[in-house]
Amino acid sequence: MIRLVIADDHPVVRAGLRALLEQEEGLGVVGEASTPDEAVAVVERENPDVVLMDLQFGTSETGADATRRIRALDAPPYVLVLTNYDTDGDILGAVEAGASGYLLKDAPPHELIAAVRAAAAGESALAPAIANRLLTRMREPQVSLSRREIEVLQRVAAGRSNVQIAEELFVSETTVKSHLVHVFSKLDVSSRTAAVSVGRRLGILR
Amino acid sequence: MIRLVIADDHPVVRAGLRALLEQEEGLGVVGEASTPDEAVAVVERENPDVVLMDLQFGTSETGADATRRIRALDAPPYVLVLTNYDTDGDILGAVEAGASGYLLKDAPPHELIAAVRAAAAGESALAPAIANRLLTRMREPQVSLSRREIEVLQRVAAGRSNVQIAEELFVSETTVKSHLVHVFSKLDVSSRTAAVSVGRRLGILR
């Protein structure tokens, strides 16, 4: 049986995933987590085959962080990342953190199940709608912001101050400014608000 | 038994709601819909007691529209609106469309069930976290920005500085700041970038 752990901060989503997955032969949910920390703990305890990991939690720590920590364990499970938006900037981060698959939350059940089975078999499973975007982004670097720069820009777009962003990312305010300097230069702007508007037009921001 | 219909475009969310609600005594899900149109059709066919209605569908039509149409039927069911964000601008629209309750998707299960029972009894059920915000917004009629304030906010969103905006509008920089102070206060934010992001979510900006 494929043993699963679900990590998502929405009780409704957890219940939905559990319901959809458990009515499938050969799949079993052995644990749930509502925070990144809890996810790591549950995975260590249950030693599952596959983890379904939400990208956005209510906290500052993201699913990508948890994914990185989980993949650093001994004999780690495969991690399937879940997200709401196919434009999420953390997707790249999650993939680099060791996620072996990537799914949209509005994916139909059969896609979900296929992805879980693929992941359990060690294969890569990207939602079709995503694979394209990811690949095109890979090969056409365009205005390629680094992962960190995108992360900072997203938080700027959410209205956070430099100090707040620094705290959320556990770096100094100087570092945040430094990232922003690069973002401004790459986007050819000179203020955060302009950067947000250009970033949105270029599809870097949702 | 309280007969329920679930309308949400996410299969996972539908399954989660169904799972959480059906393990409760006296509740039964008699239909699901993945689009606003389908929701109206299913409600007409099943004649349920309560409808759980998502606010955002993938389409241009919103849950508020469907709510309005459902409440216009003969002997309509009560409608509970579901949304991700407590700042969603359509909330007011949904309430005005006849929704009798309002829930965040990350609400704990007991809150969800309590809201369904309250709705079935014809009572109003607002997520506690929301009720306040909604009420204050009701008595302080929405977020109506003046024409001038919107003009300024739009230019802020385009990345202009206060000085630039002042020149464009043929007023002094202080005047621009003054408008922005009002905008900030109305939108309950304290920076231009946050104002832009809230303004966008509320539909004030493109």
Added chain:
DNA sequence: GATGGCATCCATCGAAAGTACGAGTCAGCG
């Protein structure tokens, strides 16, 4: 006629934001 919202204007002050250096670690690559 009063009240209140809107648009306009003003000054000051501290807090953010942005600029401009320099500089270190680390991973990956040719």
Added chain:
DNA sequence: CGCTGACTCGTACTTTCGATGGATGCCATC
């Protein structure tokens, strides 16, 4: 092994924002 790029941090400086607390005239509504 040296190079490059991403990421990190520091210090010092200038500019822009935002908060505060006023002021005026206009106009609609009560």
